[in-house]
Amino acid sequence: MSKVASELKYSAEHEWIAADGAGPSTIGVSAVAADALGDIVYVDLPEAGSTVTAGESCGEIESTKSVSDLYSPVTGEVTEVNAAVVDDPALVNSDPYGAGWLFKVAVDSEGPLLTAPEYAAANGGEL
Amino acid sequence: MTENHTALYGEHQKAGASFTDFGGWQMPLKYSSELAEHHAVRNAAGLFDLSHMGEVWVTGPDAGAFLDYALAGKLSAVAVGKAKYSLICNADGGIIDDLISYRRGDEKYLVVPNAGNAATVAALLAERAAGFDAVVEDASSETSLIAVQGPNAEAILLTLVPQAQHSLVTELKYYAAVEVGFTVNGTVQDLLLARTGYTGEDGFEIYLPNGGAAALWETLLENGQGQGLIPAGLAARDSLRLEAGMPLYGNELSTSGHAYAAGLGPVVSLAKESDFIGKAALAAIKAAGDGIASGRKLVGLKGVGRRAARGHYPVLKDGAVIGEVTSGQPSPTLGYPVAMAYVDVAHAEPGTMLDVDLRGKAEPFEVVALPFYKRQK
Structure with missing residues (x-):
């Protein structure tokens, strides 16, 4: 069963968000989503300096078998994108909650988020 | 739709496979990483469960003449021991299925349709056999099919075959089949071994009764471990066949398309003296030039950027x-x-630059000759 990291919050669209205190929040996709997509070969991320809106598409994730929209779980300005994951999208599969993070946002407001137990229960993940 | 399981379903569960529905069957999509499985087949070997495919035996004095009538190819001209890729068409020339037929004797053929079409094809063959001295028997539900594909496939198979029969395997030609003894758990059993596949690599397919499938699967995995053999799912099978430029029924082939547009003109034997179902329609399509001089034809597309067409x-x-x-x-x-697409013949020449609408954004693709990938021999 796919792992759900207990310290994170999740959107229903399978993005996770880590609130790093006062600084920008880090966003990625859950292991549940990464496992369902298969081997990820391409990520299209929002540009640093652009604004993302909670619940709206801000990029896409492409695996060998399918392509999915990436939805921002929060509204705010993108402060940084993970260049390593653009170069090596397989990081999303191998370390979705770590080296496979996608981008950071200076959060103005959050969309509806789930706690890890709520997300795990709804998606058959393992805490 | 009923959910069919192959005799190897338990093996796939044990191996931690993710499953997908394919033609009414719960089949392994992947075991771990579909990319790793793809590369294993290109560089070492992969083990596939293809038991969802159909197996229809055609026997009798008119077996060859009957298949000449029922299929688009000239099956009566196939030598015993050889196989032929063919199509079963409707009266309009539309493709009902693509299939491989093995001639197993003067009066004996094994016809292998796709999983989702197996029941349809078996029923159609039985219907078309009226008036011929031939018997059609659908053995799909009791037959398993295991494929070993990749450059190490031959070496892996030889570990199960008695020394005296090694030459049967090493000398087996592409698109040929032979009965070979396989040693599983200390017992030798004769099984039908074909040098065929759907991956673009050297490889074999083994037909056997369901009862022996799990033991053969386990023995192959065990013996093949040192040669890099891993189980491979339908995701890898699809990416391998696409690279090899092989059509998939339901994607490239359908009743609304025909052989000429699909680049399968040579599979249709209009020269065959006897009639076959779809012959008149296909002759008219060829004469009109549809899919050749007009209409659309199947081409290969190579992406310039990184985003894939679907x-x-x-x-x-x-x-x-x-x-x-x-x-x-x-x-x-x-x-x-890479992609396959039907495009207007005016834009089908290799080297032509086209765009694909990738969810609202046009991305450049180049028309290229198929296959995309050809193994070094």
């Missing part, structure tokens, strides 16, 4: 829709997106 995406020339993608994904072996 099935049903529109193909554009100067903003106008001139075709549709049938299959597409990033090529694991080649490192760029």
Whole structure:
């Protein structure tokens, strides 16, 4: 069963968000989503300096078998994108909650988020 | 739809497979990483469960003449021991299925249709056999099919075959089949071994009764471990066949398409003296030049960028829709997106630059000759 990291919050669209205190929040996709997509070969991320809106598409994730929209779980300005994951999208599969993070946002407001137990229960993940 | 399980379902569960529905069957999509499985087949070997495919035996004095009538190819001309790729068409020339037929004797053929079409094809063959001295027997539900594909496939199979029969395997030609003894758990059993596949690599397919499938699967995995053999799912099978430019029924082939547009003209034997179902329609299509001089034909597309085209995406020339993608994904072996698409014949020449509408954004693709990937022999 796919792992759900207990310290994170999740959107229903399978993005996770880590609130790093006062600084920008880090966003990625859950292991549940990464496992369902298969081997990820391409990520299209929002540009640093652009604004993302909670619940709206801000990029896409492409695996060998399918392509999915990436939805921002929060509204705010993108402060940084993970260049390593653009170069090596397989990081999303191998370390979705770590080296496979996608981008950071200076959060103005959050969309509806789930706690890890709520997300795990709804998606058959393992805490 | 009932959910069918092959005799190897338990093996796949044990191996931690993710499953997908394919033609009414719960089949392994992947075991761990579909990319790793793809590369294993290109570089070492992969083990596939293809037991969802159909097996229909045709026997009797008229077996050859009957198949000449029922299928588009000239099956009566196939030598005993050889196999032939063919099509079963409707009266309009539409493709009901693509299939492989093995001639197992003067009066004996094994016809292998696709999983989702097996029951349809078996029923159609029985219907078309009226008036011929031939018996059609659908053995699909009691027959398993295991494929070993990749450069190490031969060496792996030889570990199960008695020394005295090694030459049967090493000398077996592509698209030929032979009965070979396989040693499983200390017992030798004769099984039908074919040098065929759907991956673009050297490889074999083994037909056997369901009862022995799990033991053979386990023995192959155990013996093949040192040769890099891993189980491979339908995701890898699809990416391998796409790179090899092989059509998939339901994507590139359908009753609304025909052999000429699909690039399968040589499979249709209009020269066959006897009639066959679809012959008149196919002769008219060929004479009119549909899929050759007019209409659309199947081509290969190579992506210039990194984003892949997928099935049903529109193909554009100067903003106008001139075709549709049938299959597409990033090529694991080649490192760029590949796709097959039906496009207007005016834009089908290799080297032509086209666009594919990737969810609202036109991305450039180049028309290229198929296959995308050809193994070094």
